[in-house]
Structure formats: C-alpha cells, structure tokens
Amino acid sequence: MIKIEALTKQYGQFTAADAVTFDVQAGEIFGLLGPNGAGKSTTINCLSGLLEPTSGDVSINGHPMVGDGIAAKQSLGLVPQELALYEDLTGHENLNFWGQAYGLSGEALKQRIDTVLDLVGLSDRQKDRVETYSGGMKRRLNFACAILHEPKALLLDEPTVGVDPQSREHLLSAVADLKTQGTAVIYTSHYMEEVERLCDRVAIIDKGRIMAMGTVDELRSQMGEKDLIVLKGDFSVLNQDVLEGFEVMEWSDNQVRFWCANAASQLPELLAKFAQCHIKETAVKKANLESLFIKLTGRALRD
Amino acid sequence: MNGMSMTVAKHSILKTWREKWGLISWLVIPLMMVFLMSLMAGGGPSPTPHGKVLVTDKDQSMLSQFLLGSIGQGPTAEFFTVKVVKEAEAQTLMDAGEASAWLMIEKNFMDDYLNKKPTTITLRKNPAQTILPNMVETGMDVMVDAADYLQMLFADELQKINKMVSTGKYNDADLVLLTLAIKAAIEDVEDTLMPPQIKLEEKTVEAESDDKPAFNFALMMFPGAVFMSLLFAGMGMAMSFWDDKVNGVLPRLVSTPSGIFHYFVGKTTHAKVMFLTVSVVLMVVGVAYFDVNVTLLPLLIFWLVFSGVVIWQLLLFFSLLMPSRKSANIIVNAAMMPLAMLGGSFFPAEAMSDGLAKIGSYLPNGMLLKAIKDVMIRGEAWQSALLWPFVIGLVMALVFWFINLKMVKKLAQEARS
Numbered sequence: 001m002i003k004i005e006a007l008t009k010q011y012g013q014f015t016a017a018d019a020v021t022f023d024v025q026a027g028e029i030f031g032l033l034g035p036n037g038a039g040k041s042t043t044i045n046c047l048s049g050l051l052e053p054t055s056g057d058v059s060i061n062g063h064p065m066v067g068d069g070i071a072a073k074q075s076l077g078l079v080p081q082e083l084a085l086y087e088d089l090t091g092h093e094n095l096n097f098w099g100q101a102y103g104l105s106g107e108a109l110k111q112r113i114d115t116v117l118d119l120v121g122l123s124d125r126q127k128d129r130v131e132t133y134s135g136g137m138k139r140r141l142n143f144a145c146a147i148l149h150e151p152k153a154l155l156l157d158e159p160t161v162g163v164d165p166q167s168r169e170h171l172l173s174a175v176a177d178l179k180t181q182g183t184a185v186i187y188t189s190h191y192m193e194e195v196e197r198l199c200d201r202v203a204i205i206d207k208g209r210i211m212a213m214g215t216v217d218e219l220r221s222q223m224g225e226k227d228l229i230v231l232k233g234d235f236s237v238l239n240q241d242v243l244e245g246f247e248v249m250e251w252s253d254n255q256v257r258f259w260c261a262n263a264a265s266q267l268p269e270l271l272a273k274f275a276q277c278h279i280k281e282t283a284v285k286k287a288n289l290e291s292l293f294i295k296l297t298g299r300a301l302r303d
Numbered sequence: 304m305n306g307m308s309m310t311v312a313k314h315s316i317l318k319t320w321r322e323k324w325g326l327i328s329w330l331v332i333p334l335m336m337v338f339l340m341s342l343m344a345g346g347g348p349s350p351t352p353h354g355k356v357l358v359t360d361k362d363q364s365m366l367s368q369f370l371l372g373s374i375g376q377g378p379t380a381e382f383f384t385v386k387v388v389k390e391a392e393a394q395t396l397m398d399a400g401e402a403s404a405w406l407m408i409e410k411n412f413m414d415d416y417l418n419k420k421p422t423t424i425t426l427r428k429n430p431a432q433t434i435l436p437n438m439v440e441t442g443m444d445v446m447v448d449a450a451d452y453l454q455m456l457f458a459d460e461l462q463k464i465n466k467m468v469s470t471g472k473y474n475d476a477d478l479v480l481l482t483l484a485i486k487a488a489i490e491d492v493e494d495t496l497m498p499p500q501i502k503l504e505e506k507t508v509e510a511e512s513d514d515k516p517a518f519n520f521a522l523m524m525f526p527g528a529v530f531m532s533l534l535f536a537g538m539g540m541a542m543s544f545w546d547d548k549v550n551g552v553l554p555r556l557v558s559t560p561s562g563i564f565h566y567f568v569g570k571t572t573h574a575k576v577m578f579l580t581v582s583v584v585l586m587v588v589g590v591a592y593f594d595v596n597v598t599l600l601p602l603l604i605f606w607l608v609f610s611g612v613v614i615w616q617l618l619l620f621f622s623l624l625m626p627s628r629k630s631a632n633i634i635v636n637a638a639m640m641p642l643a644m645l646g647g648s649f650f651p652a653e654a655m656s657d658g659l660a661k662i663g664s665y666l667p668n669g670m671l672l673k674a675i676k677d678v679m680i681r682g683e684a685w686q687s688a689l690l691w692p693f694v695i696g697l698v699m700a701l702v703f704w705f706i707n708l709k710m711v712k713k714l715a716q717e718a719r720s
Contacts, residue, residue: 084551
C-alpha cells in the first residue's frame with residue numbers, strides 16, 4: 001500500500017533522508033522510531049507530497065506521488081506533527097473544511113463528520129470553537145480531520161505529543177481500529193511504549209538512515225535477550241568482581257545496574273551473592289527498543 | 304468554482320465576520336479621517352466658512368461708520384458677521400478664540416484722514432484660524448489703498464467736506480458746487496479708469512452652472528478614504544495566507560487532492576466578497592453624507608471591487624516575497640504607507656504639489672483612484688475615464704494572480720514561519 005524506494009532528501013550538503021527504503025502493507029502499522037531530527041518528519045513529508053525527494057520513489061496505493069500526485073493523495077491521510085486547524089472555527093467547521101479538501105461533499109460528508117466526531121469523542125463539543133479546546137482535544141480533532149475520507153494509507157507524525165492520558169488512549173485505540181479496517185499506517189513517535197504496543201513492524205532511524213528494521217520481537221532479539229537488572233542497597237561492602245561475566249552498566253555504593261541473559265532463572269542465585277548488601281529494591285527490565293536504540297546509535301531516543 | 308473553493312471562501316468570510324474589529328477598522332478609520340480632515344480644513348458638505356469680526360470704534364465718526372458698514376455689507380457679509388464691541392469685551396472674546404479678527408478704529412480717525420494726517424487702524428487676527436483672518440486682512444488692505452486714491456483724487460473736495468463737518472455750516476449751493484466738482488474730477492480720470500477699449504459684455508450664465516458640484520472638501524477626500532479602506536482590507540487579507548501557514552493549514556493542504564489551487568480560488572472569492580461589502584457600505588455612506596451621485600452607484604461599486612482586487616494582489620505579492628510572517632507584516636505596512644499617502648488616500652491629489660500628484664497617479668491605487676474621481680467629481684464620461692486604468696489594472700491583477708498562486712504553493716512547502 002505504501003512503498004518507499006531509496007528515498008533521499010538533501011538540503012545542500014545536509015542529507016535529511018538517506019536511501020530510506022521500506023513498504024507497508026494494508027492492515028499493518030509500521031513504526032518509525034527515532035529522536036528529534038533523525039529524519040522521521042522528512043520521510044513523512046516526502047510521503048505526503050509536501051516535499052519532493054531529491055531522489056527515490058514514493059507511491060501510495062500504486063500511484064507515484066511524483067507524476068500521479070492527485071490519485072496518490074486521494075488514498076492518503078496525514079496527521080501532521082503540528083496542529084493544522086483553524087482555531088477560530090468550530091470543530092464541525094474544521095471537519096467540514098478538511099472533508100471538502102479530501103473531496104467529500106453532501107450527505108456523505110455529513111455522515112463521516114458524525115462518525116469521526118463519535119470516534120474521537122468530540123461529538124458534544126463539535127459546535128465550540130477550537131480555541132476553547134484542551135490540547136488533547138485539539139490533537140484528537142487533528143487526527144479526525146485526516147481519517148474523514150477513510151484513507152487506505154495513513155501517516156501519523158507524532159500524534160500524541162503533549163496529549164493527556166485520556167486523549168492518548170482515544171487516539172491509540174482509534175489507530176488500532178483503523179488497522180483492523182485494513183488501513184496501512186505509518187506511525188512515528190519517540191514514545192517507546194506506544195510503538196511497542198501498536199506497531200507490527202518498526203524501523204529505527206537516525207541521521208536520515210534506517211539502522212534496523214523488523215518486528216518488535218525480532219529487534220529485541222538483536223539485544224541477545226538480555227534483561228536489565230537494577231538493585232538498590234548498600235554495595236560498599238562488596239567489590240564489582242562479584243559480577244564477573246556480566247555487562248555492568250553502573251556500580252555505586254547504593255545502586256547497581258547490569259545486563260543479564262535470562263534474568264528470571266538467574267535472579268535467586270544473583271541475589272544470594274548480594275546477601276550482605278541489605279537489598280531494598282530489585283527490578284528486572286526486559287530488553288526493549290530503547291535499549292536497542294542506545295546500543296545502535298549510542299544516544300537515547302529523547303535526546 | 305468547486306465545493307472546496309466555496310468552503311474556503313465561506314470559512315474565510317465567517318472568520319472575518321467573527322473578527323469584527325478588523326472589519327470595523329477597515330470601514331471606520333478612513334471615514335473618521337475624512338470627517339476630521341474636512342473639519343480641520345473648514346470644509347465639508349456645509350456651505351461657506353463663516354467668521355466673526357469684532358470692531359471697536361473709538362472715533363464714532365461718519366467715516367468710521369461708513370467703514371463699519373462696508374465690512375458688514377455686500378459679498379463680505381457672506382463670510383463675516385460684524386460685531387461692534389468695547390475694547391475690554393473685544394479683548395475677552397479674542398482671548399477666548401471666539402472671533403476671527405478684531406479691528407480697532409482710533410479716535411480722530413476721520414479728522415486725521417480728512418486733514419491728510421497719519422492715522423492707524425489696528426487689526427488683530429486669531430492665530431488659530433488661517434483663512435478667515437487673512438480674508439479680513441486682505442479686505443482691509445484694499446480699503447486702505449482705496450482711501451489713499453480717494454485722498455489723491457478728491458483732495459480739494461475732501462477739504463471742503465472737512466470744513467463743512469468741522470464748522471457745521473453748509474447750504475444747498477455749497478453742496479451742488481461740491482457735487483459738480485466731484486463729477487468733473489471723475490470725468491477727468493474717466494479715460495484712465497474706464498478706457499474705451501475695455502468693453503463690458505453682458506452674458507447670461509446658463510443654468511448648467513447650478514448643476515456643477517460646488518467645491519466640497521469632504522467629497523474630494525471621500526474617494527481617497529474609500530481607497531484607504533481597500534488598502535486596509537487588502538493588507539489584512541494578504542496577511543491571512545501567513546496565518547494559514549503558521550497554523551499549519553497551508554502545508555497540510557498540500558497533502559490533499561484539492562491542493563492549493565482551489566484554496567487560492569476560494570481566497571480570491573473571499574477577497575471579492577469583502578471588497579464588495581466594504582464598497583457597498585461606504586457608498587451608502589457616500590450617498591447619505593458626501594453627495595455621491597446615486598445613479599453612479601453600480602459603476603462605483605464595480606470599480607471599487609476591481610480596484611480592491613488589484614491592490615490585494617499587489618500587497619499579497621509583497622508579503623509572499625518575505626522569508627517570515629514578521630517581515631511580511633513589516634513590508635506590507637511599509638508598502639501601504641507610501642501607497643496611501645502618494646496615492647491620494649490621506650491627502651487628495653488636488654492638495655499635493657504637481658510632482659507628488661504625478662508620482663501618485665503612476666501608483667496602481669493612485670491611478671485607479673484618479674480614474675474614479677474623474678467620473679465622480681469632475682463629471683467625465685466613465686467610458687473614457689476608466690478604460691485604460693481598467694485595462695492596466697486587469698493585466699496587473701491577472702499577472703499577480705498567477706505569480707501569487709505559485710508563491711503560495713512555495714510558501715506551503717517551505718519551512719518559513
């Protein structure tokens with residue numbers, strides 16, 4: 001449904017996207033994970049027709065964005081990172097505007113407006129001006145504007161930034177619903193939990209290049225199934241040698257962090273080694289995408 | 304125009320309507336300026352400026368009475384009311400600024416005049432007024448000159464009159480002799496004063512002179528003020544593209560199948576509707592208060608909408624050249640001031656120097672304003688007055704429309720804010 005081949009976007013000497021290649025099938029949610037400035041939004045902007053790639057091809061539902069843009073855009077919905085709403089119009093008026101922009105009219109438009117308002121939980125506020133909405137409500141309306149025309153492909157560029165938990169839950173469940181309806185979704189975020197919860201496949205992107213791509217489990221396996229163990233207590237009585245053979249991240253008088261394969265089975269034996277340290281707290285964290293990202297790029301997602 | 308364009312136009316009108324103060328400022332500020340400027344100039348739809356001249360007559364002689372009468376009668380009476388007051392009251396009234404001028408005739412004025420002695424008439428002018436006090440001064444200069452000539456021409460006769468007045472002794476024979484002497488003196492100078500080559504021809508003034516519009520400063524200012532409204536409205540609507548860029552609507556529109564073209568068509572429709580609204584409201588005011596000819600209304604409204612679109616396209620072009628909303632705002636404001644001032648919106652071109660008026664007539668708004676003033680005020684035939692300005696304006700509007708469409712697309716795609 002969405003196909004990107006060797007997409008490159010350059011601004012002078014700076015390469016914002018470097019030979020990005022992937023495709024997304026109908027009914028699949030594809031996560032694009034990376035810190036700010038990694039190239040996520042550039043990729044999305046090229047996909048939506050806002051930017052013209054320096055080289056490479058982008059097509060939506062079989063229609064190339066360059067050459068057959070109108071047909072490609074008819075199958076595409078975009079939820080931009082920044083809000084794209086008229087604050088001085090009502091929620092209903094905004095939906096009417098974007099519905100017309102996507103080619104809807106008449107009774108079909110009215111029905112779709114009612115449906116999406118219900119979906120994002122804004123039916124009772126539809127006649128209020130957007131300037132009176134909370135940040136989360138604006139985000140939900142921003143999302144609703146993109147799905148009015150039931151697009152076959154949906155691009156979500158960090159849709160939950162600055163959103164309250166209730167609105168986030170609304171949005172995430174709405175995206176999950178779209179997947180079941182067969183929509184191909186590209187979801188960019190730097191919120192790990194969202195990507196792990198929603199996405200069937202994930203690409204980790206940094207400095208314009210895709211560093212790793214696969215299902216969440218496949219990517220986790222690249223970490224070697226190691227778990228992070230965090231212990232809190234008095235470690236001044238012991239030497240770090242006690243953890244010989246483990247990858248130690250931190251050793252201080254009151255906290256120790258280290259990587260451990262198959263932590264669940266080894267934990268009793270490990271705790272026995274620290275018996276004299278008066279352990280107050282023990283935590284075992286499964287290897288996640290963030291740890292993989294740190295391993296691949298050397299920096300955290302929220303950098 | 305498709306549904307999307309209609310929706311853009313409808314929503315833009317709705318937004319303008321909800322932002323009432325913007326709309327009100329487009330209409331009210333220029334009208335206020337017309338009223339204020341016409342008040343300052345003493346003009347307006349009211350007839351002729353009228354002032355009060357105070358006279359303190361310390362002489363109370365026949366001649367001083369004659370002087371008083373000459374000011375308060377004839378054509379000057381149309382401009383002035385003469386009030387005879389004591390010196391103290393005159394001082395108070397002048398200090399309060401309630402009179403245009405104060406004329407003081409000193410004691411022995413008549414005696415000194417008849418005896419050819421130096422004499423003084425003091426004129427004090429109100430500094431807060433310009434036109435009326437100067438008219439009094441000019442009138443007094445003429446009278447003083449006339450009195451000098453009378454002294455030269457009728458020296459002997461004046462001497463006899465002086466004797467009669469001072470002694471109070473005169474009879475019919477003396478008066479007849481005096482009259483004959485004056486007649487003879489007039490006949491002596493008749494060839495000089497009324498040479499035969501100067502022939503007075505009587506001609507009946509045709510009734511059409513009554514139909515010509517009288518000089519009306521407010522009417523002269525009014526079309527310029529309407530164009531100022533068009534400039535304000537054009538400026539506001541030019542900046543609305545930047546608003547849509549900043550609020551994210553323009554970039555998002557690029558990802559829709561309707562795209563920027565239908566958006567721009569909708570915005571053009573919005574502009575036309577707003578210019579129509581402004582024109583209709585102002586023209587109704589014009590008919591009610593500024594003697595605008597009601598039969599010209601359809602033509603005037605069409606011309607104002609057309610002019611508004613030309614001005615809007617020009618200002619939009621300036622704003623889209625800029626790299627940010629802030630700089631666009633600065634450049635549009637900077638462009639508007641000379642356009643308004645030289646184009647005849649602040650001051651009528653008739654009040655400018657020839658050089659400035661000529662420069663103003665080459666500006667788009669100045670050219671369009673001059674054309675419509677030729678029709679409204681100078682009564683020229685609209686076909687000839689409007690033809691070339693219309694052709695030039697139409698070409699400008701079309702060229703800028705296509706350039707601006709391209710530039711709005713670029714604005715949507717670039718990282719400007």
